[in-house]
Amino acid sequence: MKTRIGVLASGGGSNMQAIMRSIDAGEINGEIVVVISDVPGAGALAKAENAGIPTRVMRPREYSGRDAYSAALAAELKSHNVGLVVMAGFMRIVTTPLINAFPNRIMNIHPALIPAFCGAGFYGHYVHEAVLDYGARVSGCTVHFVEEAVDAGPIIIQRAVPVLDDDTPEALAARILKEEHIAYPEAVRLYCAGMLGIEGRRVVVKG
Numbered sequence: 001m002k003t004r005i006g007v008l009a010s011g012g013g014s015n016m017q018a019i020m021r022s023i024d025a026g027e028i029n030g031e032i033v034v035v036i037s038d039v040p041g042a043g044a045l046a047k048a049e050n051a052g053i054p055t056r057v058m059r060p061r062e063y064s065g066r067d068a069y070s071a072a073l074a075a076e077l078k079s080h081n082v083g084l085v086v087m088a089g090f091m092r093i094v095t096t097p098l099i100n101a102f103p104n105r106i107m108n109i110h111p112a113l114i115p116a117f118c119g120a121g122f123y124g125h126y127v128h129e130a131v132l133d134y135g136a137r138v139s140g141c142t143v144h145f146v147e148e149a150v151d152a153g154p155i156i157i158q159r160a161v162p163v164l165d166d167d168t169p170e171a172l173a174a175r176i177l178k179e180e181h182i183a184y185p186e187a188v189r190l191y192c193a194g195m196l197g198i199e200g201r202r203v204v205v206k207g
């Protein structure tokens, strides 16, 4: 039984594409059945359409608030019988109505090593600027389950990269993005293989 995956994306969708490639290579026992974006014209939508995957644009301003928006996302995902929600470069905060509809079945990727450089305001280039300003010697990416608090759910996979003396935020972001494209497909593979368990805050890989 393949896991039905719903993707939420706001940008180019390179993480989604890495997962699509891994599915096409037969590595993941799942299929992406819908891609939803808050941004009309997002690159992720074009990538999905080119692959014949149904897409939806759902704009937060069309809803009365974060909870109404999250409830609408949940309803749309449920209408496609989604089992796993993959947030891949999704720039919106999701709240209880979505999180409770998919308990421990929503993943997100953050371009830093949680619990460092994460939480409100830490997204995109702001993350990498903060890493460089702080003088950290390593950074990386984190795939985690989504909970109410931003970037705070149980950690599934992390991959680290060195921070170089002459790094710019863009150079660091690009080095991390390569690792994201390894980490995210692996996290989805493990989930779809039924190999992820959760014990308190810890994710355990079974089998």
Ligand code: GRF
Binding pocket: 009, 010, 011, 012, 013, 014, 015, 016, 088, 089, 090, 109, 110, 111, 124, 177, 180
């Ligand atoms: C990535 O850096 C990811 O960590 C963050 O969004 C960025 C863009 O992702 N969440 P994508 O290329 O749209 O998948």
